[in-house]
Amino acid sequence: MTTRITLADILLTEWRHIRQQTYDYLDTLAPHHLDLRLPFPESQTLGYQFWCMVGAHESYLRALEHGRWQGFASSLDEFKQVTPDIIKAQMQKGDARLAELLQTLPFETHTVGEQPAHKTVLRMIEHEMHHHGQLINFLFCHRLPIPPSWA
Numbered sequence: 507m508t509t510r511i512t513l514a515d516i517l518l519t520e521w522r523h524i525r526q527q528t529y530d531y532l533d534t535l536a537p538h539h540l541d542l543r544l545p546f547p548e549s550q551t552l553g554y555q556f557w558c559m560v561g562a563h564e565s566y567l568r569a570l571e572h573g574r575w576q577g578f579a580s581s582l583d584e585f586k587q588v589t590p591d592i593i594k595a596q597m598q599k600g601d602a603r604l605a606e607l608l609q610t611l612p613f614e615t616h617t618v619g620e621q622p623a624h625k626t627v628l629r630m631i632e633h634e635m636h637h638h639g640q641l642i643n644f645l646f647c648h649r650l651p652i653p654p655s656w657a
Contacts, residue, residue, distance in 0.1 A: 542648050566571065
C-alpha cells in the first residue's frame, strides 16, 4: 500500500524545514540582541525582522481561513517586552494552526481571493526566506553565532 503525498503535505514539510532554521537562529539570541540594527540609518532592528515574520505568518493564516486578505497584524504587539522565547512561542502557535489548516481545508479547491490557496502558503514560505536573508546580515554584522543548520 502506498501513501499518497499531497500538495498540502509537501508545503507543510517545506514550511517546517524553513521554520526550523528560524528557530535555530532564535535559539542563539539573548533578549538584548533584538535591539541590534545594521549600520545604516534606515535599518530596522533585528526584533523588527521577527515582528514582521510573525505578523506575516499570522496574516497569511487569516487569509487562508477567510478566503481573502484580512490585513496585517502581529500578535507580538500584544507584549510589553518581546524576547526570543516569546517570538518562538508565537511562531509555534502559528505553525500548529498552519498544520491544522493544511489538514482541514479542501486544498485542491480552496482559494484566497482569486488565487489557489497553495499560492498563499508559497508566499508565506518566500516571506520567511526573504527575512532569512535579512537575518544573515545581522549575523555577520554583529558577529552573532552561526546556527549549525545555517552553516
